[in-house]
Amino acid sequence: MVSPQHPGVREVEAKGLLIRTNGTGEWFGGDYTFNVYRGCQHRCVYCDSRSECYGIDDFDSVVHVKINAPELLERQTARKHAPTTLSAGAMSDPYTPVELRYGLTRKALEIAVRRGLGINLQTKSDLVVRDIDLLQRLVPVRASVVFTITTVDDELAAKIEPHAPPPSRRLAAMSELAAAGIKTGTAMMPVLPFINDTDENAAAVARATAAAGGSFVVPWFGVTLRDRQREHFYRELDRMFPGVSGKYMAAFGGGYECESPGAAALYEALGRVCDRLGILHRMRDVARSLQAKGPRQISLFDE
Numbered sequence: 001m002v003s004p005q006h007p008g009v010r011e012v013e014a015k016g017l018l019i020r021t022n023g024t025g026e027w028f029g030g031d032y033t034f035n036v037y038r039g040c041q042h043r044c045v046y047c048d049s050r051s052e053c054y055g056i057d058d059f060d061s062v063v064h065v066k067i068n069a070p071e072l073l074e075r076q077t078a079r080k081h082a083p084t085t086l087s088a089g090a091m092s093d094p095y096t097p098v099e100l101r102y103g104l105t106r107k108a109l110e111i112a113v114r115r116g117l118g119i120n121l122q123t124k125s126d127l128v129v130r131d132i133d134l135l136q137r138l139v140p141v142r143a144s145v146v147f148t149i150t151t152v153d154d155e156l157a158a159k160i161e162p163h164a165p166p167p168s169r170r171l172a173a174m175s176e177l178a179a180a181g182i183k184t185g186t187a188m189m190p191v192l193p194f195i196n197d198t199d200e201n202a203a204a205v206a207r208a209t210a211a212a213g214g215s216f217v218v219p220w221f222g223v224t225l226r227d228r229q230r231e232h233f234y235r236e237l238d239r240m241f242p243g244v245s246g247k248y249m250a251a252f253g254g255g256y257e258c259e260s261p262g263a264a265a266l267y268e269a270l271g272r273v274c275d276r277l278g279i280l281h282r283m284r285d286v287a288r289s290l291q292a293k294g295p296r297q298i299s300l301f302d303e
Helices: 069-076 104-115 126-138 154-160 167-179 199-211 227-240 244-252 263-277 283-289
Strands: 009-012 032-034 063-066 085-088 118-123 143-148 183-188 217-219 222-224 257-259
Touching: 069 104, 085 104, 104 118, 104 126, 118 126, 126 143, 126 167, 143 167, 154 167, 154 227, 167 183, 167 199, 183 199, 199 217, 199 263, 217 263, 227 244, 244 257
Parallel strands: 009 063, 032 085, 085 118, 118 143, 143 183, 183 217
Antiparallel strands: 222 257
């Protein structure tokens, strides 16, 4: 049950942790993904994890803490070695505020250090700078941090990502990581049609990333919507951006992938900006640039 001392937190025992990815060329080049938390305290209005298919019925009220995650990770990485890379942040931010209390992400990094495994973290939080000491120890194999930054406008971010640290703090954290020799950059996704899908916004994110020492910006000019997440998103649009939900219904109907009507031009314009700044903007190029180091061996016990 939810702890009365810590409302909104539920401690659970997970059955497994690592999930094999489809290939090292996809999604920043990780071999396995893991999530030490289920649910997220950042409450971003666009988060697809509210969708029924994920079965998180209390997404906006409870964070599930996988208290046995370190033990599972120890066991599931026992026969893994460089250049295997573990990625966190696909379903729940590894630095959601409850990390301050439980420290499960830091414990996962400690295991990666002992095993010599690469790490890729995706987050909206500047709390990641707490773990610079461990990330630096992983640099010889791989240590990369991807910040989700969809706008540099702190006021707009406070509306669409209400409990996440503002972009200005994420960029400051990016600068600190880059100065420490840790590869970092930006996932500019999702970009919301009719809200921040403009050349000006995309260029501002790219310039801010380059200024902070980031080496890439990977965009997606759209958002995914289905079942109860669509209902939640439209309620939030009606509250904060009157009239915009009607544009979504007219443009996308019940579609899942809601891509900006100007997406093609936006990708081209952003590509030109990134090329001028000397930063990458295609996922395959970013994944290649982040590739872990070390001999890839085949194990009969590899999961």
